[in-house]
Amino acid sequence: MLEDKNQGKTDLESLGEFGLIEHLTQHFPITQKSTLKGIGDDAAVLNFKGRQTVVSTDLLIEGVHFDLSYMPLKHLGYKAVMVNLSDIYAMNAKATQITVSIAVSNRFPLEALEELYAGIALATKIYDVDLVGGDTTSSTTGLIISITAIGVAIADEIVYRNGAKANDLLVVSGDLGGAYMGLQVLEREKEVFKVNPNNQPDLEPYSYIVERQLKPEARKDIPELLAKLDVHPTSMIDISDGLSSEILHLCKQSKVGCNLFEDKIPLDPTVISACEEFKMDSTLVALSGGEDYELLFTIDQKEFPKIKGNPNLTVVGHMTAENEGAHLISRNNSRIPLTAQGWNSFAKT
Ligand code: ADP
Numbered sequence: 001m002l003e004d005k006n007q008g009k010t011d012l013e014s015l016g017e018f019g020l021i022e023h024l025t026q027h028f029p030i031t032q033k034s035t036l037k038g039i040g041d042d043a044a045v046l047n048f049k050g051r052q053t054v055v056s057t058d059l060l061i062e063g064v065h066f067d068l069s070y071m072p073l074k075h076l077g078y079k080a081v082m083v084n085l086s087d088i089y090a091m092n093a094k095a096t097q098i099t100v101s102i103a104v105s106n107r108f109p110l111e112a113l114e115e116l117y118a119g120i121a122l123a124t125k126i127y128d129v130d131l132v133g134g135d136t137t138s139s140t141t142g143l144i145i146s147i148t149a150i151g152v153a154i155a156d157e158i159v160y161r162n163g164a165k166a167n168d169l170l171v172v173s174g175d176l177g178g179a180y181m182g183l184q185v186l187e188r189e190k191e192v193f194k195v196n197p198n199n200q201p202d203l204e205p206y207s208y209i210v211e212r213q214l215k216p217e218a219r220k221d222i223p224e225l226l227a228k229l230d231v232h233p234t235s236m237i238d239i240s241d242g243l244s245s246e247i248l249h250l251c252k253q254s255k256v257g258c259n260l261f262e263d264k265i266p267l268d269p270t271v272i273s274a275c276e277e278f279k280m281d282s283t284l285v286a287l288s289g290g291e292d293y294e295l296l297f298t299i300d301q302k303e304f305p306k307i308k309g310n311p312n313l314t315v316v317g318h319m320t321a322e323n324e325g326a327h328l329i330s331r332n333n334s335r336i337p338l339t340a341q342g343w344n345s346f347a348k349t
């Protein structure tokens with residue numbers, strides 16, 4: 001039996017590296033036809049039968065990308081997978097496999113890693129991807145998680161960042177700013193807790209935005225929806241760093257400009273009320289907040305009737321000639337240059 005010390009929790013040393021890998025990965029069934037060999041050999045073997053493969057990796061560092069004082073490990077595991085799958089969907093591809101690598105200090109008992117893997121398992125089940133490998137090593141400080149996501153697409157269905165044309169419409173899925181405002185609520189509660197650990201926070205009014213921060217969902221449904229509507233985006237990117245920064249990526253790589261209309265930016269009512277409470281500008285939050293994991297894409301104007309009225313999609317602007325630059329058109333109709341930090345409120349054009 002596993003050794004039982006410090007508060008009934010199981011020390012990682014009692015399992016050894018191989019015992020730990022086996023224990024953490026035992027409940028991951030293989031469901032993809034393209035997975036010929038998953039965990040258990042020197043490498044996984046995949047076969048995509050002539051279709052193109054898309055690959056994306058993200059690294060998450062404790063204290064930089066997550067804070068375990070308010071991030072439950074199960075949520076962290078789930079979110080780490082979402083962050084990666086989001087990049088695959090942003091290529092208009094179908095995610096099929098992931099690998100998960102962890103570096104962990106012995107301050108974590110086995111039970112903590114079981115929680116992390118329970119979140120990873122839930123994500124693989126809901127999003128229908130196979131866990132096919134990874135690496136396990138020790139860390140002298142915090143927890144480090146690196147996930148690689150693999151996906152597949154037919155060559156001419158892949159959507160890059162560089163295909164937007166002047167006059168294309170700029171479209172966003174879902175709503176923005178929620179994850180950032182959820183983080184503000186969690187940070188505030190953390191400070192309150194430091195002063196008075198008996199204080200039980202009531203997060204109920206903030207449940208939508210707290211969930212956007214702790215348990216985001218990657219938009220697997222959007223490439224599926226676009227295929228069903230017969231819509232072919234000319235460029236696409238996922239919104240991890242805020243709307244402004246992602247628009248600038250599309251503009252730079254596609255060599256176009258953009259007009260983004262402030263009054264079109266989709267905001268949930270919870271985001272608007274939290275912004276009022278925290279005295280923050282909701283437009284700035286949507287532009288710079290990040291971690292929304294929505295998709296941002298451009299379409300030819302001819303395709304507009306196909307998406308018109310769809311509750312998942314909002315037209316927020318249109319692309320222009322490159323020399324016109326990227327601007328926010330504010331509610332009072334001024335043209336404000338977009339910057340990677342949101343907008344430059346001092347610049348005048
Ligand atoms: P190697 O010595 O070749 O690096 P390992 O002993 O690290 O092999 O891994 C054995 C198997 O377990 C491999 O298939 C590897 O991909 C998988 N694996 C190792 N660590 C993890 C992990 N944290 N999560 C999922 N799979 C893992």
Ligand code: MG
Nearest residue numbers: 134135136137
């Ligand atoms: Mg290894």
